[in-house]
Amino acid sequence: MVKDQEVERIAKKLDKMVHKKNTDGAIDLLRELKNMKMSLETLQSTRIGMSVNAVRKQSSDEEVQTLAKSLIKTWKKLLDGSEGKSEEKKKGGSPLQSSSSKDCPGSSDTSNKPETPKTPTTPVTPKFTTFPPAPVTTDSVRTKCRELLVAALQTDGKC
Structure with a gap:
């Protein structure tokens, strides 16, 4: 956890710079952060x-702003x-495989039975919205x- 302490030290220095409205030396701290595996x-x-974002907003040095943006x-x-990976784990696999085999009309499931109209799983609501009456x-x-x-x-109702 030495890395966390080092990052916290840099964060405190950056916060002090923002508080004092003096961002001299911020470029060195940002370069340190860039070299760390986060x-x-x-x-x-x-x-x-x-x-880092506060320093980016406070600084007038273009190099500091650019480096902060890239970080x-x-x-x-x-x-x-990481959010994408955790969502896949929650769903239990890739969502494309499960939905494409069910929705595809040319899949092997349709060859066993005559094609019947499928009811949508979600209720279809009208896409029209009402506006308040226009004042004269x-x-x-x-x-x-x-x-x-x-x-x-207004939309024409097409997806």
Whole structure:
């Protein structure tokens, strides 16, 4: 857990820099963080991402901002990758295999029985939304804007 302590030390230094509004030396700390192999647990327990983001927002140095952005992006990829794995474990396998064999009309299940219309598993709700009644106005520009907004928000019912 020496790595966690080192990351916490860097996070405290970065937070002090933000508090004092002086980000001189932040580039060295960010480079240290970039050279470290970061685990998801370390990221979450130390909350280093928040400190790096605060320095990125506070700093006027473009190099600091760029390095901070790249660190945050790589850490987000690490986070997204672990969430995807945990969701697959919860579902018990890849969702594509189970759904594609059931929904595909050319699968081997349909050759045994004559094709019958399948009922959807989820209830179909109408896709139309109701808008509150339009107030009567005599302003032609306002009326036209409302019409254009309604037309843009309405869908034709196709997926």
